[in-house]
Amino acid sequence: MNSLFTPLSWSDSGLILTGVWNTIIISVVAIVVGTVLGLIIGFARSESNKVVNALFGSVLDVLRSVPLIIQLILFSTFVGAMGSPLAPFVAGSIVLSLYTMAFMSEVFRGGFESVSPSMQTAARSLGMTKWQTIYHIRLPIGLRAVFPSWLGVSLSVIKDSALVSVIGYMELLRTSEQLISRTQQPLEILIGVGIFYFIISYPLSHYGRYVERKMAI
Amino acid sequence: MISVQNVHKSFGDLEVLKGVSLDVEKGEVVSIIGGSGSGKSTLLYCINAIEPINSGKILVDGVDVHAKETNKDKLRQKLGMVFQQWNSFPHMTVLENAALAPRIVKKMSKEEAMEIAKKELEHVGLGDKLDVYPTKMSGGQQQRLAIARALAMKPDYMLLDEVTSALDPELVGEVLDTLRLLAEEGMTMICVTHEMGFARDVSDRVAYFHQGVIAEIGEARQVITDPQNPLTQKFLSKVR
Numbered sequence: 001m002n003s004l005f006t007p008l009s010w011s012d013s014g015l016i017l018t019g020v021w022n023t024i025i026i027s028v029v030a031i032v033v034g035t036v037l038g039l040i041i042g043f044a045r046s047e048s049n050k051v052v053n054a055l056f057g058s059v060l061d062v063l064r065s066v067p068l069i070i071q072l073i074l075f076s077t078f079v080g081a082m083g084s085p086l087a088p089f090v091a092g093s094i095v096l097s098l099y100t101m102a103f104m105s106e107v108f109r110g111g112f113e114s115v116s117p118s119m120q121t122a123a124r125s126l127g128m129t130k131w132q133t134i135y136h137i138r139l140p141i142g143l144r145a146v147f148p149s150w151l152g153v154s155l156s157v158i159k160d161s162a163l164v165s166v167i168g169y170m171e172l173l174r175t176s177e178q179l180i181s182r183t184q185q186p187l188e189i190l191i192g193v194g195i196f197y198f199i200i201s202y203p204l205s206h207y208g209r210y211v212e213r214k215m216a217i
Numbered sequence: 218m219i220s221v222q223n224v225h226k227s228f229g230d231l232e233v234l235k236g237v238s239l240d241v242e243k244g245e246v247v248s249i250i251g252g253s254g255s256g257k258s259t260l261l262y263c264i265n266a267i268e269p270i271n272s273g274k275i276l277v278d279g280v281d282v283h284a285k286e287t288n289k290d291k292l293r294q295k296l297g298m299v300f301q302q303w304n305s306f307p308h309m310t311v312l313e314n315a316a317l318a319p320r321i322v323k324k325m326s327k328e329e330a331m332e333i334a335k336k337e338l339e340h341v342g343l344g345d346k347l348d349v350y351p352t353k354m355s356g357g358q359q360q361r362l363a364i365a366r367a368l369a370m371k372p373d374y375m376l377l378d379e380v381t382s383a384l385d386p387e388l389v390g391e392v393l394d395t396l397r398l399l400a401e402e403g404m405t406m407i408c409v410t411h412e413m414g415f416a417r418d419v420s421d422r423v424a425y426f427h428q429g430v431i432a433e434i435g436e437a438r439q440v441i442t443d444p445q446n447p448l449t450q451k452f453l454s455k456v457r
Contacts, residue, residue, distance in 0.1 A: 122304035122363070125265055126318035126370055127294035136317060140308050215308070 012179060019175030020196055026092055026171060027158045027200075033097035034157070035150070038104025045105065046112035056105075063102035069163045071095050076167040092164035096157065103153045111146035112138060144215050151208040155201050162197075172196060218242055219264060219374060219407070224273035226256070226263055233259045235429035236273070243373075246406045248416035248437065251426030252452060257409045258301075260426075261376045264407070265296050277374070294322060297367030301379040303359040305351030311338060312347040315366045322370070330369075337365040341395050357388030361395050368399075375399065377408040393419075413456055417441040425449045 041060075045053055063071070076091040086094075115138045123133040143150075165174035176193045180186045219241040226234035233256040241247050249257040262268040264275055266282050266289040275282040282292060306314050315334035319325045325333070338344055341361040351359050360380055367375065377396065381389045393415050400406060400419045410416055416423050416437060423440040425433040425448070433446040444450045 116304075118300065118302050119304045119306070121267055122298075122300060123306075124290075125267065125293055125296075125298040125300075126366065127290050127322040128318060129290050132321055136321060137306060141306070144308055 015175050015179065016172075016192075016196075019170060019172035020200075022089075022170055023158070023161055023172040023197075024200065026089065026096060026164060026169065027161045029093045030096035030100045030157050030161065031154045033093075034100025034104045034153075037097070037101040038106075039108050041101065041105035042108025042110075043112055045109045060102045060105060063099055064106075068095070068099050068160055069166055071099060072163060072167050088164070088167050088169035091167055092161075092169045096161060096164060099160070100153065100157050104150070107146050107149045107153060108142070110149070111142035113142075114145045115141045147215070148208070148212055151205065155205055158201055158204075159197060218276075218278065219405075220274075220276040221260070221264065222274040222276070224260070224263060224275060225271045226259055226268065227271055233429050234263070234270075237429070237431055239424060239431065239434070241374075241405065241407055243405055244403050245422065246400045246404075246408065246420040248420040248423045249407065249409045249426055250411070250413065250416055250423060250452070250456075251432075255426040256429045257426045258378050261298070261378050261407060261409055265293060265298050265376055290322075294370055295373040296376055297370060297372030297374065298376040299360070299363045299367055299378065299380045301382050303356065303363040303383075305354075305359045305362055307350070307352050309350075310348050311343060311351055311354070311362055314351060314362055315369045318366070319369050333371075334365070334369045337368045338362070340368065340398075341365045342391070355388055356384045357391045360384065360388075360392045364392075364395055364399075373405065375404055375406045377406060377410070379409050379411065382411060411456070413441055413453070425452065427452070 041056060045056055072092065072095050075095045076086065076088070079086050079091065119141070120133050120137060123137045124130070128136065161171060162173040165171055165177070168174075172193055176189050180189050183189070219239075221237055221239040224234050224237045225232065233254075235256075237256070237260060239247070239260075249260070251257050259268060263270050264277070264282065266287075270283055277292060277296065280287060280292060282289075306317065309317065312331060312334055315338055316327075316330040319333050320327060320330035323330075335344070335347060338347060341364050343358060343361055343365060346354065346358065346362075351362055354362070364375075364380075380396070381392050384392065389412070393412060396406070396408070396415070397419050406420075408416070408420065418437075420437045422434060423437045424431050425440060425444070425446065427448050433440060433444060433449045435445075440449065441453065444453055
């Protein structure tokens with residue numbers, strides 16, 4: 001019964017750190033994969049015609065409109081029912097990455113479309129090829145314009161990763177729930193967990209503001 | 218030499234160029250005047266292959282601009298263009314703006330490109346702004362940057378599309394002075410402009426565009442001060 005009164009004993013810190021680590025890992029995977037895919041789709045959407053856009057758009061709309069928790073449960077139940085259940089980390093990474101991708105693609109599309117056609121014409125008039133214009137003008141200007149939004153999506157992905165606990169992934173929230181059920185001290189533990197999320201997110205947003213200032217255009 | 222031969226150009230149902238022919242010799246400065254929608258800017262865009270044409274031919278040093286086999290990116294290297302909107306690249310310093318194209322298009326070394334860019338920036342009077350970001354500069358300064366950026370590619374021709382129209386009145390002078398300097402140095406230029414004084418004093422010839430055709434073309438001073446075509450007379454009386 002000792003642990004009832006010492007919820008943050010040394011033996012528990014190992015569990016909590018595992019949770020912290022797992023939260024960081026799945027967030028990084030989702031942000032990296034979501035950013036890369038979002039960049040590609042966002043660029044394609046800013047370039048392509050209405051039909052392609054409508055097709056892409058409706059898929060992205062579903063990903064963005066259905067609550068993440070439902071997507072997680074549906075996906076892991078579905079692949080489980082198909083006979084080849086995935087590890088919670090894998091299933092969670094896939095769903096969270098696609099979910100992130102849906103938001104990121106809109107962010108990047110907005111950024112690419114914010115670079116005026118006349119700016120690109122000016123670049124082409126200097127003899128730059130289409131791809132040189134994209135690489136040297138459109139990409140850097142568009143990315144700078146959307147950096148704050150990108151950071152916002154990334155920060156919310158870190159927090160949203162808590163939902164992956166519903167399919168059994170041992171991230172920070174899930175580990176804390178286990179501790180709570182053992183110790184019956186939800187207040188202390190949840191405050192502690194909240195502080196951990198803050199410690200992960202705050203430096204990021206702080207660093208983001210610094211970067212934003214540095215590349216202000 | 219730039220040779221425009223009976224060029225027709227439509228945007229959808231709207232025909233903006235209805236058979237335009239114009240020859241511009243090396244070293245010549247030709248100003249194009251005319252009301253808005255008369256097709257004067259479109260002609261510049263067609264010369265630079267930014268806009269395709271429907272029929273006719275445009276030759277730059279004998280190369281057919283709109284032929285399929287023409288490498289348009291390569292062609293544009295000898296046609297410097299400056300626009301009404303200066304379009305500075307906001308994520309680069311003034312020096313980097315001017316050095317970008319020499320570096321990536323002409324594949325110069327960074328030092329070489331910077332050297333040329335610096336020279337052209339000093340040329341247009343921006344030698345003290347090399348490390349400034351263009352958004353911190355006035356419209357006139359940014360437009361001079363656009364001119365230097367085009368010059369850094371060592372073009373044989375300059376196409377200038379109403380380069381002072383978007384500027385505050387007090388900034389127009391510095392840009393016109395820069396163009397005057399270029400003209401004196403023998404740069405071949407086609408200037409679409411609303412500055413009649415500039416057209417009269419700096420250019421060799423002036424062409425008056427009216428509804429997609431050249432209504433009058435001739436020696437600059439003569440067209441501006443003593444136009445023969447009643448349409449030109451009417452336009453100039455309204456502008457003054």
